[in-house]
Amino acid sequence: MIDEIKAIARRHLATDGANLSLRAVARDLGMVSSAVYRYFPSRDHLLTALIIDAYDALGAVAERADAAGPRDDLLGRWLAVAGAIRSWALDNPHEYALIYGSPVPGYAAPADTVPPATRTTAVLAALLRDAVAARSGSGDGGGPPLPAAVREDLRRIAADPRFGGIPDAALARGLALWTELFGMLSFELFGQFNNVIEHRDAFFDFQMRTAAAVAGLG
Amino acid sequence: MIDEIKAIARRHLATDGANLSLRAVARDLGMVSSAVYRYFPSRDHLLTALIIDAYDALGAVAERADAAGPRDDLLGRWLAVAGAIRSWALDNPHEYALIYGSPVPGYAAPADTVPPATRTTAVLAALLRDAVAARSGSGDGGGPPLPAAVREDLRRIAADPRFGGIPDAALARGLALWTELFGMLSFELFGQFNNVIEHRDAFFDFQMRTAAAVAGLG
DNA sequence: TGTACATCAGTGAACGCGCGTTCACTGATGTAC
DNA sequence: TGTACATCAGTGAACGCGCGTTCACTGATGTAC
Numbered sequence: 001m002i003d004e005i006k007a008i009a010r011r012h013l014a015t016d017g018a019n020l021s022l023r024a025v026a027r028d029l030g031m032v033s034s035a036v037y038r039y040f041p042s043r044d045h046l047l048t049a050l051i052i053d054a055y056d057a058l059g060a061v062a063e064r065a066d067a068a069g070p071r072d073d074l075l076g077r078w079l080a081v082a083g084a085i086r087s088w089a090l091d092n093p094h095e096y097a098l099i100y101g102s103p104v105p106g107y108a109a110p111a112d113t114v115p116p117a118t119r120t121t122a123v124l125a126a127l128l129r130d131a132v133a134a135r136s137g138s139g140d141g142g143g144p145p146l147p148a149a150v151r152e153d154l155r156r157i158a159a160d161p162r163f164g165g166i167p168d169a170a171l172a173r174g175l176a177l178w179t180e181l182f183g184m185l186s187f188e189l190f191g192q193f194n195n196v197i198e199h200r201d202a203f204f205d206f207q208m209r210t211a212a213a214v215a216g217l218g
Numbered sequence: 219m220i221d222e223i224k225a226i227a228r229r230h231l232a233t234d235g236a237n238l239s240l241r242a243v244a245r246d247l248g249m250v251s252s253a254v255y256r257y258f259p260s261r262d263h264l265l266t267a268l269i270i271d272a273y274d275a276l277g278a279v280a281e282r283a284d285a286a287g288p289r290d291d292l293l294g295r296w297l298a299v300a301g302a303i304r305s306w307a308l309d310n311p312h313e314y315a316l317i318y319g320s321p322v323p324g325y326a327a328p329a330d331t332v333p334p335a336t337r338t339t340a341v342l343a344a345l346l347r348d349a350v351a352a353r354s355g356s357g358d359g360g361g362p363p364l365p366a367a368v369r370e371d372l373r374r375i376a377a378d379p380r381f382g383g384i385p386d387a388a389l390a391r392g393l394a395l396w397t398e399l400f401g402m403l404s405f406e407l408f409g410q411f412n413n414v415i416e417h418r419d420a421f422f423d424f425q426m427r428t429a430a431a432v433a434g435l436g
Numbered sequence: 437t438g439t440a441c442a443t444c445a446g447t448g449a450a451c452g453c454g455c456g457t458t459c460a461c462t463g464a465t466g467t468a469c
Numbered sequence: 470t471g472t473a474c475a476t477c478a479g480t481g482a483a484c485g486c487g488c489g490t491t492c493a494c495t496g497a498t499g500t501a502c
Binding site for chain 4: 001021022023024034042043194
C-alpha cells in the first residue's frame with residue numbers, strides 16, 4: 001500500500017513536480033485524502049520517501065552497470081555506468097529533477113536521504129580506485145597544484161572507506177568527472193541543449209570518452 | 219511599475235520558487251491582485267519576464283568580467299568570467315535555479331527567452347576563439363575522435379557568427395567546459411556539495427584552472 | 437461451531453487557508469477647447 | 470481661467486477551484502475463548 005502510494009505519487013511528479021498534491025494522489029488511489037495519513041505522516045514525508053527511492057534506484061542502476069563488465073576494462077565500466085545513469089535519468093526525468101534539480105522551497109531533506117545519495121558516487125569512487133591501482137602510480141600529470149584548502153576537503157572525504165585509498169589528485173579529478181557527468185545530464189534534461197545539441201547520445205558518449213581520457217580512465 | 223513588480227516577484231522566488239503567487243506579489247505591492255494584470259497578462263508572463271531578466275543579468279555580468287582584463291590573458295579572462303558567473307549565482311540563487319534548475323511543470327519558456335540565454339555562452343565562445351587564435355593551430359591533442367553526428371551539431375552551432383570560427387574539436391571542448399562550469403555551480407547551489415566540499419571558493423577555482431588547462435586555455 | 441471483542445484501514449465533514457483570472461466600477465489626472 | 474471630457478491605474482467582489490491536516494466515526498476482518 002505504501003508502495004502503491006509512492007508509485008502514484010511518482011506519476012504525479014510529472015505534472016506537479018515537487019509540489020505534488022497529497023489530495024490528488026489520494027484521488028488517484030480511489031481513497032479519501034485523509035486515508036493517506038495512515039501511511040505517511042505528512043506530505044513532506046512522502047516527498048522524502050520519493051527522494052530516497054530515487055537515489056536508491058539510481059544507485060542500483062549504477063552498481064549493476066558497473067558489475068556487468070570485466071573488472072579491468074576501466075573505460076568500459078565508466079561508459080557503462082555513465083550511460084546507465086543517463087538512461088535512468090531520461091526514463092525518469094522528474095525523479096532526476098527531484099534529486100539533482102533545484103531545491104524544493106520550504107523543504108529540507110532529512111539526514112536519511114544522505115546514504116542513498118552516496119551510492120552512485122561510491123560506484124564512481126570504486127572505479128577511480130581501480131584506475132589508480134592499474135596505473136600503479138603513474139603520477140598525476142600536470143595541471144595546477146592542489147590548494148591546501150581543497151586537500152583538507154579531500155582528506156575528509158577519504159575518511160569514508162568507500163572513498164579512501166585514492167590519491168588526492170585523482171580524487172579531485174574524480175570530482176570533476178562527477179560534476180561533468182551530472183552537468184551534462186542536467187543541461188540535457190533541463191533544456192539547455194534545446195536547439196544546441198540534437199545528437200545527444202553521440203554527444204554524451206563523446207564527452208564521456210573525452211572526460212575519461214583526461215582523467216586517465218582509459 | 220513593471221520594474222517594481224518584477225523586483226518584488228524576484229523576492230518571492232526565494233520563498234515560493236517558480237510557483238510564486240501573483241496574489242502574494244500584489245499584496246506586497248499594496249495592490250489588489252487584479253491590478254497586476256494591467257502590467258502582466260498572466261502569471262506565466264511575469265515568470266517569463268523574470269527568466270529573461272535573469273539571463274540578461276548573468277550575461278551582463280559575464281560580459282563585464284570578460285572585458286575587464288587584458289585581452290591576451292586567456293586564463294585570467296576565463297577565471298574572471300567563471301568567477302563572476304559563480305558570484306552572481308551565489309548572490310541570486312533563486313534566479314539561478316529559475317534558469318538552470320528543474321523546468322517548471324506546466325510552464326514552457328517562450329522563444330524570446332533564447333537570445334538572452336545565449337549571451338553568457340557567447341562570452342565563452344569569444345574566449346575560445348581567442349584561445350584558438352593564440353595557439354594558432356597547435357592541433358587538438360589526443361582524445362577520442364569526433365563522431366560525425368556530433369560534428370553535425372557543431373556545424374549548426376557555428377552557423378551563428380558568435381560561435382563561428384572555432385574548429386570543431388575546440389568547440390566540443392568548449393561545450394565540455396561550459397557543462398563543467400555549470401555542473402559545478404548546480405552541484406554547489408542545489409546542495410550536492412553539502413558535507414562533501416566545504417572550501418568551495420578554493421575548490422571552484424582549482425577545478426576551473428584544471429578545466430582551463432585541459433581545454434588549452436592556459 | 438458460535439459469540440464477544442479488539443484492531444485498524446478507510447470515511448466524511450470540517451477548518452482555515454490559498455490561488456489565477458474576470459469584470460464592471462471608481463476616481464484622480466491630464467488634456468482640449 | 471474655467472469647464473467638459475477622455476484616459477487609465479487601481480478597486481472590490483465574485484467565480485470556481487485547489488490545498489494540508491484534524492478528528493470523530495464506521496464497518497469489515499480477524500482473534501480469543
